[in-house]
Amino acid sequence: MLTVQVVLFDGFDLLDAIAPYEVFNAAGRHAENAVSVEFVTAEGPRSVTSGVNGLKIEASGRLNPQQAGIILVPGAAGDVEGDGPDSIPAILSRTAQTELTGLMEQTFRQQDIVVATVCGGSLLLAMGGLLEGRKAVTHHLGMAVLGATGAIPVPARVVDDGNLISGGGVTSGLDVALYLVERELGPRIAHAVEQLFEFERRGTVWRETGLAPGGQKQKAAGEPNIAADKAPAPYTAGDNQIAQASVFEGDWDATIVTPVGKMQVKLSISTSNGGIEGNATQGNETVPFLDPILQDGKLTWSLRITKPLRLNLKFEAVVDGDDLIGVAKAGMLPSSKLTGKRVS
Numbered sequence: 001m002l003t004v005q006v007v008l009f010d011g012f013d014l015l016d017a018i019a020p021y022e023v024f025n026a027a028g029r030h031a032e033n034a035v036s037v038e039f040v041t042a043e044g045p046r047s048v049t050s051g052v053n054g055l056k057i058e059a060s061g062r063l064n065p066q067q068a069g070i071i072l073v074p075g076a077a078g079d080v081e082g083d084g085p086d087s088i089p090a091i092l093s094r095t096a097q098t099e100l101t102g103l104m105e106q107t108f109r110q111q112d113i114v115v116a117t118v119c120g121g122s123l124l125l126a127m128g129g130l131l132e133g134r135k136a137v138t139h140h141l142g143m144a145v146l147g148a149t150g151a152i153p154v155p156a157r158v159v160d161d162g163n164l165i166s167g168g169g170v171t172s173g174l175d176v177a178l179y180l181v182e183r184e185l186g187p188r189i190a191h192a193v194e195q196l197f198e199f200e201r202r203g204t205v206w207r208e209t210g211l212a213p214g215g216q217k218q219k220a221a222g223e224p225n226i227a228a229d230k231a232p233a234p235y236t237a238g239d240n241q242i243a244q245a246s247v248f249e250g251d252w253d254a255t256i257v258t259p260v261g262k263m264q265v266k267l268s269i270s271t272s273n274g275g276i277e278g279n280a281t282q283g284n285e286t287v288p289f290l291d292p293i294l295q296d297g298k299l300t301w302s303l304r305i306t307k308p309l310r311l312n313l314k315f316e317a318v319v320d321g322d323d324l325i326g327v328a329k330a331g332m333l334p335s336s337k338l339t340g341k342r343v344s
Contacts, residue, residue: 002184003069004037008048008059009076009100011091015170016074016118017057023177023193024070030192031185040064042100051077051091065106070180071113073104074173075120080141089145092124101128108163116165116180118173126151129310135159135208136166148312148330150304157203175201245271247319248278248299254340256305256313256328263305267324267340303328 004024006017021037028035041048044062049055063071076091084090104125107113117125122136123146132150136159137143143153158175159166167176178201182190194200252267269278269289278289280303290302300316317326317338324340 002035003067004035005040005061005063005067005069005071006037007063007071007073007100008039008041008057009095009098010049011051011076011078011086011095012048012074013077013119013170014050014052014055014057016077016121016173017072019171019173020072020074020116020118020177023174023181023197026193026196027181027185027189030196031189034185042098042103051086051088063100063103065103065113066110068110068112069114070116070184071104071107072116072118072177073121073124074118075122075124075139075170088120088142092120092127096124096127101125101130104128105130114163114165114180114184116167116176118167118176119170122146122151122166123149127310131164132310134164135161135206136164137168137206138166139169145311145330149310150312154206156206158205160205160207174199175203179205245276245294248276248294248324250342251344252324252340253343254280254324254338257337257339265305269299299326 006021008017017039021039024035024037028037038061039048039057039059040061040063041059042063045058045060047056048059050057076088076095078091079087081087104115105128107115108130115125117136119139120142122131122138123142125131126136126146126149129149133152135152135154136146137154137156138146143155146153157168157172158179160179165176165180167173174197178190178193181193248269249271250269252269254265254267256263256265263282266281267278268281269276276292276294276299278292278301279286280289282305287304292299292301298316298318300314302312302314305311305313311330313328313330313336315326315328315338317324322342324338324342326338328336328338
């Protein structure tokens with residue numbers, strides 16, 4: 001018996017969840033009831049409000065992270081633009097901070113569970129820090145954000161990364177589910193469901209097997225790194241820029257106001273040997289600035305943030321006396337406001 005758990009959360013996208021649910025149900029009918037599929041939540045049986053006109057769906061069970069089979073996570077439906085509470089990033093962030101992230105972390109430790117995502121479902125898991133270094137896809141508008149979480153975006157309709165199967169935009173839920181039916185039950189059952197639904201899967205499922213395209217050839221040892229040669233040189237300050245750098249020196253109590261929460265961070269910035277460097281402390285974790293560059297009185301750098309969710313943010317800031325003012329950006333997310341006060 002193939003057990004499929006389709007996870008619901010407040011604000012989920014209807015088609016992301018219902019299309020795979022129907023595919024797996026149809027597969028069960030064609031395979032002598034060899035498939036069991038149900039809607040579940042992290043909290044247990046309850047009525048779940050979707051992000052499509054507030055339509056409610058009843059979930060019959062609680063997500064079991066030890067149950068062998070397939071666990072499918074849909075994306076969210078909401079405002080595509082803006083940073084209000086009904087925006088898709090805000091819905092995904094709220095959900096990532098629930099018990100769901102801990103339960104899904106457990107599933108990745110099981111050898112007999114396949115995790116599948118549709119559309120923003122991969123972003124939901126990535127925001128919880130669960131997809132770092134994993135190949136995945138999401139809706140095309142969220143690919144930059146997916147990369148900012150530490151996942152590796154692959155622009156395909158469906159991406160097979162072993163025990164993680166992800167689909168792109170909303171309708172890719174049909175493709176994901178049919179691919180899993182073929183993988184788990186065989187092509188004849190998948191074909192029968194396709195005939196029933198009068199739907200043919202689109203595109204090639206991406207897997208990291210076989211020959212790589214020539215443009216992605218791995219660099220041989222000792223071969224010149226042309227990309228690195230063309231990259232900007234690290235910042236070094238000449239005499240005329242040391243004064244600019246000095247205004248950033250010191251410790252700063254900083255606040256980052258993002259569309260998905262407010263973060264308190266302590267920044268320490270210093271100059272040494274003609275260069276500028278810094279680090280950020282959030283809770284008990286301290287990480288260095290990545291690629292800090294000072295130009296025309298503006299300091300830019302990248303930084304990995306882990307709370308309230310995992311994101312790689314790109315910063316730019318200026319100093320006005322003892323005030324640090326700037327912005328932080330991650331993919332399609334609206335810019336976050338950075339403010340800081342010098343403490344030393």
